[in-house]
Amino acid sequence: MAENRNLKKRACILCTRAKRKCDRQTPSCARCTAKGFMCRYPAPRIVPSYDIIYDEHGTFETVPATTALQGVQIFEEPCLNQDQSPSDPTNPIADTLIPVSNWGSDPLPSLPWYLTTSSWNLSSVPRSECLTFEEDNLKSFIRSLQNWMKQWTSHGHCAFIHRSLYSDHMPVVIQDAYTTLAAYQTKTPANHNMALRICKERLTTLIECQSLVSVNGDTTMHLSRTQALIVYISICLFDGDINARARAEQGLDILMPWGHQLIQSASSCSGLPATWNISDRGIPVPGEPTTTTHLTPCLDGNLDSFWRSWAYAESIRRTYLIVVLLVTIYSTLKTGWSGCPGGVTFTGDEGLWDASSAHAWKRVMKGVNEKVIGFIPIFSHRMGDVLANRKPADVDDFTCTLLAATFGRERLEGWRAL
Template sequence: MSNRSPYARSRQKSCISCAEGKRRCNRQTPQCSRCLAQGLECTYLSAWSPQKRQNISRQLELSNFAEVWPESSPVSDEALSFWPLNDSSSDDTSFTTSWLNSMPSLLTIPSFPPAELYPETTVLDKWSTNQLLRNIKRYPQMFVSSRKTPFIHSRLYDAFLPDTIQDAFTALAAYGTKTSETEDLIFRILESKTTRLVAQDHHTSTMPQLLAAVHALMLFQIIQLFDGDIRQRSLAEQHMDTLRIWTFQLQVRAGELTPALTWQDWILAESARRTIIFAMLIEGVYLTLKTGSCPNVKAMSILPFTSETTLWDLSTSASWLAESDQLRSETVLYGDFTKGWQEGKVSRRLDGFQKLLLIPCLGERYREVLELDS
């Protein structure tokens, strides 16, 4: 293993804007994703003379720049600063824009990040809140009955079935059979499984292990936040910071993925992309019910997903190989998708997943188009 410091590695590769801003650079040329999204000048040291490179490198070294993200702190207030990104001056769009495996396809390259189109907080109307809540509450039993949700692909756990998912499946199946006589027992089981889950440390876990932990906690949270008593909601609130931290770690891991060459690689990547969106969406709905406003729409606008959702419904590797060459499989930013749909650039019929994404941004005024199936 190399003994060079993180800075010594990064100073040869990161662009100047990312280095000076102390932000992660994906080193894409001719412009990195962060500079592209922020409309910044993107220049690499390798493009300058040796003397100028040496001077700039020295300046960056003196500013203690290191291309390493700080570890998340379990302290509640600090965790809130990681996720969602509530500070409008934050440049952390590099986490998500570096995750795009191609340029956004719905719009021309924007000169500003889509987050600028959205306010710091959004007041969701009653219809939108009810639509989102009604569907989110279905996900635990949907997973039990079909091993899938809008953020868990039905084939994700074919080859790898971690203990966290086994425990979640067992607890959720029991929850689906609860009666007034067994409710207390089943909630105690949920508490026990959740306590064991949040005690895990996933800093050294593989991405599939981390993704499974996030899935299990999200499914537990849905029950405890939206279908539990006061005690269950209190316990779930205590675990929100853990979900934020794990989701933050998942963003970092996903940013390191290479373009998918196999169906299983694509399933893992797209499940991660959708999971991060839905983790924010679930918390946003809960905060809307509790405080009257949702602070997550702005942060969600810079998250990517695959715009061609037909690929999500394919059931075999052969069909994915055949269709991925014909269909647009590139990712697009959530905010760009919303803006593209409003401008008529998304002409195909919306499926349930796409409607769920548009509801928080567009609301009841588009009720006729966005109404979800019962």
């Protein structure tokens, strides 16, 4: 009971912004009720399972916190021995690998690993395997993120927004984020304040209009709003404007909970055709929404469905990792420490993400499956396994960026020189 009394409820968003006293009542405070406003409270802070401790030498390490991560399942991932082939029956993930010869033929009896429910579980490493990070490496990631933003506006895709993701339908929140980013990137000294003001207002509007909805909601909505918030925060945090930074820091309070809700939404809907309003052959149910069927369309055995389902799932994974890195890196650079919200699996094989079509993706996948390690996930919290088990030519730019943030450019270049 003493612990509960120490938990102080925060004022609602509108009262905080107006600098007015809030009685913190639910479902709506008295001020919002009187003015007819929609009352929303800040997202709850999720207790991390690991803390990052910053020392006087400019490095920090992750150490277990006293309280486990709330609301997110932590799991011990299966280990793949270097001498084990991905097709070996004793391989713990062998039953989730899909032979290339089966693509585009009969419906498959099981889902690939990237569509299984367990693949969305967040995980952490033992204390004995905690890593240290240097400040220069963290700043390097911020530069990489900004370069990816430029790639998105110039090419229509980047390291965490796949080219096929919004090819059929682009949600309004993504349209707003894209146009805002494009305007900001082409700003001049004369219109800089105008471009920044648009970004600040859209950041505020996004947060006010998007409530912390149930994880049973539309996963595409979760994904698009999270990506949009990443765009706005990345602009406002590093523009240099004090007010913009304050707005972005408010957004950071929302970003991590949205990231967790995104993962939870994907997990709850993976492998469940009924949840996604498709039949056992991947045919939309008349009269039902079909905006979030991408996580299970491979049940129809179509090659294009395989590619799109993988791209959709991978976009979710990479977006979550961007959320984790942006939140923890900024906190570390500002205050010297940050909690660690947990890692997720992703695909880092060279060529898969950049494949321009389903057939191009199939050709790359065939080559990946022919390699010794095969098509298996990378655990973001175990990036050292990439250095130990993979060759530099086998991983893509996104993976190398995570390696650089974790181990530094010097070690990355040493690995490439082997």
